[in-house]
Amino acid sequence: HQDEADARRLEPAVTRDGHAVEIAANLGSSDEAATAVALGAEAVGLLRTELVFMGHSQAPDQMTQQAEYSRVLAALDGRPLVVRTLDVGGDKPLPYWPLPAEENPFLGVRGIRLSLQRPEILDTQLRALLAAAADYPLRIMFPMVGGVEEWHAAKSRVDRLREAIPAKNLQVGIMIEIPSAALIAPVLAQEVDFFSIGTNDLTQYTLAIDRGHPTLSAQADGLHPAVLQLIDMTVTAAHACGKWVGVCGELAADNLAVPLLVGLGVDELSVSARSIALIKARVRELAFEDCRHLARRALVLPGAQAVRALVMEHC
Numbered sequence: 629h630q631d632e633a634d635a636r637r638l639e640p641a642v643t644r645d646g647h648a649v650e651i652a653a654n655l656g657s658s659d660e661a662a663t664a665v666a667l668g669a670e671a672v673g674l675l676r677t678e679l680v681f682m683g684h685s686q687a688p689d690q691m692t693q694q695a696e697y698s699r700v701l702a703a704l705d706g707r708p709l710v711v712r713t714l715d716v717g718g719d720k721p722l723p724y725w726p727l728p729a730e731e732n733p734f735l736g737v738r739g740i741r742l743s744l745q746r747p748e749i750l751d752t753q754l755r756a757l758l759a760a761a762a763d764y765p766l767r768i769m770f771p772m773v774g775g776v777e778e779w780h781a782a783k784s785r786v787d788r789l790r791e792a793i794p795a796k797n798l799q800v801g802i803m804i805e806i807p808s809a810a811l812i813a814p815v816l817a818q819e820v821d822f823f824s825i826g827t828n829d830l831t832q833y834t835l836a837i838d839r840g841h842p843t844l845s846a847q848a849d850g851l852h853p854a855v856l857q858l859i860d861m862t863v864t865a866a867h868a869c870g871k872w873v874g875v876c877g878e879l880a881a882d883n884l885a886v887p888l889l890v891g892l893g894v895d896e897l898s899v900s901a902r903s904i905a906l907i908k909a910r911v912r913e914l915a916f917e918d919c920r921h922l923a924r925r926a927l928v929l930p931g932a933q934a935v936r937a938l939v940m941e942h943c
């Protein structure tokens with residue numbers, strides 16, 4: 629199965645009834661871009677930039693960051709690149725960025741909240757991204773956005789910087805990884821260029837289970853119907869406004885989740901580079917119409933186990 633999948637890794641992923649799903653790579657560092665393309669990535673759906681910042685004893689300056697982002701864009705050779713702005717806090721510490729002592733850091737100052745408290749660091753990153761973008765298809769994505777006001781605060785910084793550093797082929801979007809963002813997706817969808825659903829955090833916050841919990845994390849299953857409902861709302865809202873939706877959390881690489889995500893209408897699955905060939909092969913086995921029906925049934929099942937059993941029975 630793996631050999632057959634590998635042989636077709638560079639071909640698109642199209643269901644038996646002709647529905648194409650973009651298969652993209654999640655990257656932790658700029659070094660991985662060329663490998664991801666060789667392994668069949670049609671895009672990068674998530675470049676986590678924490679590592680760009682961790683390799684230094686202080687926040688890297690604009691030129692240092694720009695060189696990294698340029699390297700990825702060049703390696704992708706015209707394929708789209710989604711770069712997530714620095715997502716520090718919670719499970720992602722940064723040694724030289726001392727975070728306030730908080731009783732619940734996962735519910736505290738993290739992600740875009742932290743960036744908006746230190747806008748000079750965000751602006752340096754945005755300048756580096758815009759300067760690296762030139763004509764390349766760059767998509768800037770903000771993490772942990774919980775509402776429209778945060779989106780406005782972050783987006784306005786891009787708009788202001790763009791006046792001095794024009795990027796011709798730029799999209800700006802957000803991660804959907806806090807339930808509040810999924811719930812107001814119809815409002816956000818009117819303004820963003822795209823959504824990418826972070827199922828790792830979305831599951832954690834929806835089910836109130838720490839994603840790294842030593843005994844409970846197995847129950848933090850993104851196939852819980854509550855999470856599927858939020859994904860459904862997000863996709864429906866985005867498509868009503870003509871916007872695209874990706875999934876970049878680990879659920880995108882889960883064989884039982886793929887038929888449901890496809891059936892809910894997700895346009896792009898972003899997975900680790902080594903999973904790309906198999907996820908493409910998985911999509912090719914499916915029929916979109918069947919997936920749509922299966923997803924509708926999954927939305928009203930009693931729990932994640934029932935959802936997994938349903939998918940196992942049908943595909």
Ligand code: PEP
Pocket residue numbers: 674676805825826827828829830876877878
């Ligand atoms: C997520 O939360 O699903 C996600 C993709 O981001 P991270 O795992 O980096 O928090």
Ligand code: MG
Pocket residue numbers: 805826828829
């Ligand atoms: Mg996340």
